[in-house]
Amino acid sequence: MSHPAVHPVEAPPPLTTENAAVAAPRVRMKDLQGMAGTPGGLVLRLFQSFFAIGAFLVMSTTSDFPSVTAFRFLVAASGLQILWSLSLAMLDIYAILVKRNFCNCRAVSLFAAGDVITSTLIFSAACASAGITVLIGNDLQSCSKNHCAQFETSTGMAFMTWFAALPSFLLNFWSLASR
Amino acid sequence: MSHPAVHPVEAPPPLTTENAAVAAPRVRMKDLQGMAGTPGGLVLRLFQSFFAIGAFLVMSTTSDFPSVTAFRFLVAASGLQILWSLSLAMLDIYAILVKRNFCNCRAVSLFAAGDVITSTLIFSAACASAGITVLIGNDLQSCSKNHCAQFETSTGMAFMTWFAALPSFLLNFWSLASR
Numbered sequence: 001m002s003h004p005a006v007h008p009v010e011a012p013p014p015l016t017t018e019n020a021a022v023a024a025p026r027v028r029m030k031d032l033q034g035m036a037g038t039p040g041g042l043v044l045r046l047f048q049s050f051f052a053i054g055a056f057l058v059m060s061t062t063s064d065f066p067s068v069t070a071f072r073f074l075v076a077a078s079g080l081q082i083l084w085s086l087s088l089a090m091l092d093i094y095a096i097l098v099k100r101n102f103c104n105c106r107a108v109s110l111f112a113a114g115d116v117i118t119s120t121l122i123f124s125a126a127c128a129s130a131g132i133t134v135l136i137g138n139d140l141q142s143c144s145k146n147h148c149a150q151f152e153t154s155t156g157m158a159f160m161t162w163f164a165a166l167p168s169f170l171l172n173f174w175s176l177a178s179r
Numbered sequence: 180m181s182h183p184a185v186h187p188v189e190a191p192p193p194l195t196t197e198n199a200a201v202a203a204p205r206v207r208m209k210d211l212q213g214m215a216g217t218p219g220g221l222v223l224r225l226f227q228s229f230f231a232i233g234a235f236l237v238m239s240t241t242s243d244f245p246s247v248t249a250f251r252f253l254v255a256a257s258g259l260q261i262l263w264s265l266s267l268a269m270l271d272i273y274a275i276l277v278k279r280n281f282c283n284c285r286a287v288s289l290f291a292a293g294d295v296i297t298s299t300l301i302f303s304a305a306c307a308s309a310g311i312t313v314l315i316g317n318d319l320q321s322c323s324k325n326h327c328a329q330f331e332t333s334t335g336m337a338f339m340t341w342f343a344a345l346p347s348f349l350l351n352f353w354s355l356a357s358r
Contacts, residue, residue, distance in 0.1 A: 068318055070310035127303040128310025131249035135311055139247055177356030 037095035045089035047164040052081040055157035070128035077125040115169035126158035216274035224268035226343040234336035249307035256304035294348035305337035
């Protein structure tokens with residue numbers, strides 16, 4: 001995934017407009033904190049994992065979450081987010097330890113695609129849970145019979161996961177577009 | 180917002196790496212169909228308006244939508260989306276008629292910001308409504324007492340609005356990043 005200089009170095013071609021536009025972002029990509037393979041990116045991944053684990057645990061410990069489809073969806077989406085964020089965090093740790101960054105276009109586009117899928121899932125699950133939590137709490141006024149506090153905590157943590165996942169996606173997409 | 184050549188033309192500076200990276204995307208931006216100021220962009224805006232108007236009308240004609248917060252939110256979000264998409268559609272028609280495109284960075288970033296706000300709102304409203312519609316239909320099995328068909332139609336149209344709004348945002352963001 002990283003690009004070590006093992007290939008024999010060719011004589012550089014004359015610098016045309018085309019070459020300059022392709023070559024310029026190589027320098028820029030190293031500077032973007034928060035991208036895959038940087039300490040900022042690792043921090044974002046750890047925040048995502050932390051909030052997703054929180055949402056997962058709080059929701060799955062309520063007794064009546066399986067009776068509502070949206071709450072089951074939240075548990076599934078946060079579980080997927082945990083797997084994705086922890087895997088990417090491990091890749092980031094590896095990249096930091098060997099002091100390489102992912103300047104491979106295919107790897108970055110794979111990360112961007114995974115980020116957009118997991119963050120869309122967790123956001124839609126959070127919105128659906130928020131809709132039902134507000135319905136139970138405000139519209140039906142039946143918080144006394146339900147675990148409103150736990151539903152609200154879990155929904156809030158799912159939104160925090162999304163907030164932490166958004167910069168990862170946007171930075172990967174930006175670095176892909178600015179190549 | 181468009182850039183007519185009214186300024187006196189200066190002698191072009193020598194083509195360095197920096198200049199080439201800035202100058203190259205000017206050509207690329209004209210080619211991207213679906214961006215603001217292109218027929219593809221106008222078609223996207225018209226699809227957004229059509230689906231948002233559908234979601235707004237179907238939901239606001241049910242008698243019991245004001246009792247659920249998520250449905251009120253869906254009506255508000257689709258109303259905002261209608262205003263935004265119709266305004267941008269008019270700007271697109273103007274740009275096509277005068278045969279200019281928006282190569283101004285500030286205009287494109289404004290469009291991208293507006294797109295991300297309206298599409299996030301309509302997506303969260305659609306998810307919240309979907310959560311409640313599934314709760315009523317599948318979990319509580321009380322479709323006979325509620326307007327399930329209308330809720331489902333409106334939610335589906337809100338999702339279609341989001342699908343039509345996504346390419347507009349991604350293309351504007353991409354052209355912003357590839358400058």
